[in-house]
Amino acid sequence: MERMHGGTRVYGIIGWPVAHSRSPQMHNAAFRALGMDALYLPFAVPPERLREAVAGLRVLGVAGWNVTIPHKTAVMPLLDELSPEAVRAGAVNTVLQREGRLIGHNTDGVGLLTALQRDLACPVAGARIVVLGAGGAARGAVAAFAGAGAGQVTVVNRTPASAELLVRDLQVGLPPGWLQAATTDELPRLLPAVDLLVNATSVGLKGERHDDLALALLPEAAKVYDMVYGPVATPLVAEARRRGLAASNGLGMLVAQGEEAFRYWTGLLPPLGVMAAAAAAGVGAPNP
Ligand code: NAP
Numbered sequence: 001m002e003r004m005h006g007g008t009r010v011y012g013i014i015g016w017p018v019a020h021s022r023s024p025q026m027h028n029a030a031f032r033a034l035g036m037d038a039l040y041l042p043f044a045v046p047p048e049r050l051r052e053a054v055a056g057l058r059v060l061g062v063a064g065w066n067v068t069i070p071h072k073t074a075v076m077p078l079l080d081e082l083s084p085e086a087v088r089a090g091a092v093n094t095v096l097q098r099e100g101r102l103i104g105h106n107t108d109g110v111g112l113l114t115a116l117q118r119d120l121a122c123p124v125a126g127a128r129i130v131v132l133g134a135g136g137a138a139r140g141a142v143a144a145f146a147g148a149g150a151g152q153v154t155v156v157n158r159t160p161a162s163a164e165l166l167v168r169d170l171q172v173g174l175p176p177g178w179l180q181a182a183t184t185d186e187l188p189r190l191l192p193a194v195d196l197l198v199n200a201t202s203v204g205l206k207g208e209r210h211d212d213l214a215l216a217l218l219p220e221a222a223k224v225y226d227m228v229y230g231p232v233a234t235p236l237v238a239e240a241r242r243r244g245l246a247a248s249n250g251l252g253m254l255v256a257q258g259e260e261a262f263r264y265w266t267g268l269l270p271p272l273g274v275m276a277a278a279a280a281a282g283v284g285a286p287n288p
Helices: 022-032 047-059 084-089 108-120 136-149 158-170 184-193 235-242 251-266 274-280
Strands: 009-015 038-046 064-067 094-097 101-105 128-132 153-155 181-184 196-199 221-226 245-248
Touching: 009 022, 009 047, 022 274, 047 094, 047 128, 047 153, 047 196, 047 274, 064 251, 084 101, 084 158, 084 235, 094 251, 108 136, 108 221, 108 245, 108 251, 128 184, 136 153, 136 158, 153 158, 153 184, 153 235, 221 235, 235 245, 251 274
Parallel strands: 009 038, 009 064, 128 153, 128 196, 153 181, 196 221, 221 245
Antiparallel strands: 064 094, 094 101
């Protein structure tokens, strides 16, 4: 704080709510580690004031900001440009302000792929993947898996219509049958042929278990990735590990999307482990 002056660059995150986000700790730790004259702040923006908030960030010259629930899709038409990653995912989690123009980008996909590699040594190319959930996180995951050459992806959601809509929206340009929607009733048929199971629902956030999910049906070599990261071992991760399966919570994805956003804004990568340590310090607090 004592380093701040008139030229200090300001970054931040918009969300509603935002107070529990770990991004301020992560990015400020990276700025400190690199000795940069910059600051990252949380901005609580209610949905009905998003347009005003984006205009304000632009006028105030905020250099870059993250976008979290519930603004990731709604912010898109308010920006001047979208990166191919943002268009593919249908969501923006990172905005860069360059010469007065706002560029929307998405680092959740690369964050997920990096975390799968780092935490589970999980190859995505050719993998048969089941994604649980059909919200924004599931969309980002499917787009990332398409880009990484996964073998086949099936989306399973409590509300089947949302899974079907996701498939209709994202299957353009993909090989026929590569992306499918299925109902929870079909899980017993699907699970024995899965290489990677990804939870992209909010189940587990408050310690809930997944009904209708018989992990015993997964092959021994299958891996389980839970995007939820509130509890260190979510119920899904704990049960998968009890069954001898490799499993990870979503903290690594949070860290990797943050590292990539930092690089997008500054051209620099934070020293390895700095953001992870800052994020882990907040584990136990609720998920954003
Ligand atoms: P979202 O758009 O609100 O979608 C929520 C999804 O969860 C929907 O598919 C919803 O199904 C499903 N769901 C909610 N409650 C359920 C229940 N009781 N039983 C079964 N399904 C249920 O949220 P999101 O942005 O996709 O985020 C999903 C999760 O991923 C959150 O926990 C979020 O924190 C996490 N996430 C983590 C990271 C990371 O960096 N690790 C990044 C992004 C998101 P319906 O369609 O039936 O409502």
